[in-house]
Amino acid sequence: xxxxxxxxxxxxxxxxxxxxxxxxxxxxxxxxxxxxxxxxxxxxxxxxxxxxxxxxxxxxxxxxxxxxxxxxxxxxxxxxxxxxxxxxxxxxxxxxxxxxxxxxxxxxxxxxxxxxxxxxxxxxxxxxxxxxxxxxxxxxxxxxxxxxxxxxxxxxxxxxxxxxxxxxxxxxxxxxxxxxxxxxxxxxxxxxxxxxxxxxxxxxxxxxxxxxxxxxxxxxxxxxxxxxxxxxxxxxxxxxxxxxxxxxxxxxxxxxxxxxxxxxxxxxxxxxxxxxxxxxxxxxxxxxxxxxxxxxxxxxxxxxxxxxxxxxxxxxxxxxxxxxxxxxxxxxxxxxxxxxxxxxxxxxxxxxxxxxxxxxx
Numbered sequence: 001x002x003x004x005x006x007x008x009x010x011x012x013x014x015x016x017x018x019x020x021x022x023x024x025x026x027x028x029x030x031x032x033x034x035x036x037x038x039x040x041x042x043x044x045x046x047x048x049x050x051x052x053x054x055x056x057x058x059x060x061x062x063x064x065x066x067x068x069x070x071x072x073x074x075x076x077x078x079x080x081x082x083x084x085x086x087x088x089x090x091x092x093x094x095x096x097x098x099x100x101x102x103x104x105x106x107x108x109x110x111x112x113x114x115x116x117x118x119x120x121x122x123x124x125x126x127x128x129x130x131x132x133x134x135x136x137x138x139x140x141x142x143x144x145x146x147x148x149x150x151x152x153x154x155x156x157x158x159x160x161x162x163x164x165x166x167x168x169x170x171x172x173x174x175x176x177x178x179x180x181x182x183x184x185x186x187x188x189x190x191x192x193x194x195x196x197x198x199x200x201x202x203x204x205x206x207x208x209x210x211x212x213x214x215x216x217x218x219x220x221x222x223x224x225x226x227x228x229x230x231x232x233x234x235x236x237x238x239x240x241x242x243x244x245x246x247x248x249x250x251x252x253x254x255x256x257x258x259x260x261x262x263x264x265x266x267x268x269x270x271x272x273x274x275x276x277x278x279x280x281x282x283x284x285x286x287x288x289x290x291x292x293x294x295x296x297x298x299x300x301x302x303x304x305x306x307x308x309x310x311x312x313x314x315x316x317x318x319x320x321x322x323x324x325x326x327x328x329x330x331x332x333x334x335x336x337x338x339x340x341x342x343x344x345x346x347x348x349x350x351x352x353x354x355x356x357x358x359x360x361x
Contacts, residue, residue, distance in 0.1 A: 002359060003035040005106070007073065007097075008086040011040050013245045014047065016196075018086060020274060021113055021150070024173045028348045034355070037080075039073050041066035041090075051197070066090065070097045077104035081359055084109045085140065087116055093133025095140055102143040107358050110140050113150035113170055115270030117157065141165075146358050150272035151293040157270075166354060170272040174335075174343045177281035180253035183331070185324040191317065192224040192255030192284075194275050196243065200228040206261040209313045210236055216314075217321055226251050248278075255284045256327060257320050261313070262289040273297050277342050280304065280334035285327045287316050297342070303333040 008018050026036045042050055046062045049055045070090055074097065077083060083106045089097035102108050117137035141147050141161035148168045149155040158165045191210065193203045203225060210223055214236060223236050226248075231240030241251065252258070258279030262268045269292040276297060279286040288294040290306040298304040305316040320327050340346060 001033055001035050002081040002355075003079065004029070004037070004082040004084055004355070005073065005077070005080040006036065006038045006084045006086065007070075007089050007101075008038065008040055009042050009088075009091070010047070011042070011044060012038055014040075014042075014044075016243075016274060017113055019245070020170045020172065021086060021111055021148075021168075022084065024171070024344055025348060025351055028344070029352065029355070032352055039069070041069050063091070073097070074100040074104075077101055077106055080104075080106045082107050082109060082355065084111060085144075086111045087114075088136065088140065093136050095136055095143070098140050098143050107145045108143060109146045109148060109358070110144040111148040111168075112137065112154060112158075113270075113272045113274075115154070115157075115267045118267050118270075146354060148354075151270070151296070153269045153292060168347060168351060168354075169342055170274050170277060171342050171344050171347050172277050172281040172338055174281055174339055174345065177249055177278065177338075179283045179335075180250050183324065183328050184256055188219065189221050189256040189321055190224050190254055191221055191257045191259060192226065192252065192279075193259050193261075194243070194248075194252060194278060195225075195227040197228040197230065200225070200231050200240075202260075202262050203231075205263065206259055206313070207233065207236070209261075209310055209317070212310075212314055213317055213321075216318070221321060224251070224255065249282065252278055252282050252284060255279065255282075257317060258284040258286045259317075260286060260288040260294070262291050262294075264289070264291045268292055276304070277338060280331075281338040281343075283331035283335045285320055285330035286334060287313065287320070297337070299333075299337070302330075303337045304330055 006022060010018055013019060029036055049058045050062055083101045085098060117134055138161045141158045144162060147158045147162050147165040149158050149165060150170050155165050155167050213221060223238050225231050225238050225240045227243040228240045229242045260275045271292055273293045276286045276288045286304040287307055288298055290308050298306050300306055307313040307316055
């Protein structure tokens with residue numbers, strides 16, 4: 001039975017990136033004869049410390065503990081047929097651990113779904129940015145036997161360092177992501193955003209737009225932010241709610257309109273549209289910034305909307321608020337898109353094919 005060691009930062013079901021990139025394929029891979037093991041370095045208790053400001057000594061302790069965990073992974077690397085590194089093996093600019101994995105008997109796969117070669121450190125850990133390296137991602141690509149990238153922009157970057165690059169889009173498990181609520185008609189409508197404490201800055205870009213929507217429609221609309229429990233906006237009546245795998249489907253199903261505002265910069269060009277994909281899978285009509293992979297996902301006016309500026313955002317949100325039929329039509333087509341191109345079902349055999357080919361070389 002071939003064995004795969006997945007190397008990532010977080011425990012199972014903690015990180016959306018991990019869950020949508022590889023964790024949701026575990027059962028399928030096991031059914032095809034693969035043994036899957038996840039090795040993570042940030043525990044649940046450490047998580048509460050590591051991504052918040054302060055706690056200098058505790059963060060140092062977590063870092064040292066992580067070193068020992070990865071040294072243990074190196075010591076047993078030869079026991080695996082494939083080592084799958086998602087984003088990085090360790091949180092500094094060092095590629096020591098990836099080098100050791102590459103020297104083992106296992107084949108090395110590197111997977112990334114963001115422009116991780118750019119420094120986009122969370123505010124809580126900004127002072128540690130000097131420990132990062134812009135060259136790290138390229139070096140890991142060059143060490144790897146195979147690189148999985150989340151979109152064509154990331155693939156072009158990876159091909160500078162490795163010819164064996166394939167695009168595996170971020171996918172949704174449509175057996176789990178099934179709408180929990182009927183479409184509302186002539187009721188108060190929810191405009192929702194899903195993200196995290198590190199991406200709440202993107203939601204903030206939409207606040208001036210949402211204020212104008214509130215002025216225009218009054219109590220006909222309300223707003224929901226999921227993923228940053230510390231977020232609060234009194235004027236829009238928003239108190240952030242936590243993200244959890246247990247409640248995610250129910251919460252997003254409560255959205256009548258899903259928004260994904262983003263700046264047009266190099267970091268965003270590498271993003272794989274996860275927020276929009278999760279809305280679309282649950283038949284929530286989505287409006288996304290016209291940047292990066294979003295323009296590949298959205299067929300304008302057919303399965304969603306793209307917006308460039310404040311005028312377009314207000315116009316398209318207004319269309320959806322005012323038309324029950326439009327919300328339902330776009331939501332239905334959106335789910336069809338996910339099933340056909342961005343679902344686990346649509347990509348699982350492609351995923352398996354690359355594992356098999358790598359082992360058979």
